[in-house]
Structures are given as structure tokens and as C-alpha cells.
Amino acid sequence: xxxxxxxxxxxxxxxxxxxxxxxxxxxxxxxxxxxxxxxxxxxxxxxxxxxxxxxxxxxxxxxxxxxxxxxxxxxxxxxxxxxxxxxxxxxxxxxxxxxxxxxxxxxxxxxxxxxxxxxxxxxxxxxxxxxxxxxxxxxxxxxxxxxxxxxxxxxxxxx
Numbered sequence: 603x604x605x606x607x608x609x610x611x612x613x614x615x616x617x618x619x620x621x622x623x624x625x626x627x628x629x630x631x632x633x634x635x636x637x638x639x640x641x642x643x644x645x646x647x648x649x650x651x652x653x654x655x656x657x658x659x660x661x662x663x664x665x666x667x668x669x670x671x672x673x674x675x676x677x678x679x680x681x682x683x684x685x686x687x688x689x690x691x692x693x694x695x696x697x698x699x700x701x702x703x704x705x706x707x708x709x710x711x712x713x714x715x716x717x718x719x720x721x722x723x724x725x726x727x728x729x730x731x732x733x734x735x736x737x738x739x740x741x742x743x744x745x746x747x748x749x750x751x752x753x754x755x756x757x758x759x760x761x
Contacts, residue, residue: 657752658749658750658751658752658753659705659707659708659710659711659750659751659752660704660705660707660708660711660750660751660752660753661751661752661753662705662708664703664705665704665705665708666753666757668702668703668704669753669757669758669759670757672702673758673759674759676759677759677760679702680699680712680715680716681716681730682698683695683698683699683702683712683716684716684719684720685730686698692713692717695713695716696709696710696713699712699713708751710750711747711750711751712747714743714746714747714750715739715743715744715746715747718739718742718743718746719735719738719739719742719743722738722742722743723735723738723739723742723743726738727739
């Protein structure tokens with residue numbers, strides 16, 4: 603019996619999971635992979651598996667890839683749409699978010715997050731980057747974004 607190094611075993615396991623997942627109707631999201639000092643063979647690898655039948659509005663592969671691609675700037679990009687459309691309303695903001703590449707359904711989740719923040723956190727969000735605004739939006743509006751999007755908190759940008 604031949605034993606393979608830990609990194610080769612991990613690579614094989616990931617390939618096997620990725621091949622078998624579509625058969626089971628699952629989507630695989632690799633959130634990170636890191637090897638700490640190969641001599642110690644310490645591996646840290648997180649794979650989250652989510653049922654593809656999730657009815658969230660942002661679970662399509664194009665919406666998910668935009669979230670991954672823009673994760674660092676996504677919050678600010680959505681805030682810019684909200685600020686730019688403050689007088690024009692939801693339709694303006696939805697169009698702005700859709701121009702970022704999101705589907706109409708997924709864009710509606712981000713519009714609702716901004717609308718909720720505006721209505722429930724207005725006094726705390728006079729300075730949108732303040733910690734009070736972030737906390738209020740996270741506590742009062744973020745749960746609805748999770749529900750609407752169908753994505754786990756770890757897939758979305760932090761508040």
C-alpha cells in the first residue's frame with residue numbers, strides 16, 4: 603500500500619467531491635485552503651456544501667461569483683448606489699445594483715438592505731461608515747439580507 607503526502611490526498615479528495623457533488627445536486631464552495639509547514643502536515647481547508655435547491659435570490663452562479671469577486675468593495679458599491687439614488691427611489695437603486703452584474707432578484711435583496719438601513723438606522727447612519735451604523739444595519743437589516751439572498755453569512759461581506 604502506497605501512502606501519498608497529505609497535500610496530494612487533499613487534492614484528490616477535493617477533486618472527488620467536486621465530481622460527485624453535481625450528481626447529488628450540491629454546490630461546493632471552497633472558502634480557503636492553506637498549508638502550514640508541510641513538515642508538520644497541518645492542513646486547514648474549509649468546504650461548505652449547500653443544497654442547490656435553496657430558494658434564495660442570490661444563489662445563482664453568476665450572482666455568487668460577483669459576490670466573491672467584489673466582496674472587498676461590495677458594501678461600498680451598494681452604498682454608492684443607495685446614496686446616488688436617494689431621491690429617485692428603489693427602481694433607480696435596483697438598476698444601479700443590476701449594472702454591477704447582479705440578477706434582478708439578487709439586486710432586490712441589496713435594495714431591501716439599503717432601504718431597511720435607511721428606515722431603521724437613519725439616525726445612526728448619518729455617517730454610513732460609522733461603527734454605530736454598521737452595528738444597527740447588521741442587527742436590524744442583515745438577517746433579512748441572509749433570508750432574501752439564501753447565502754450564508756460567511757459568503758457575504760462583513761457589515
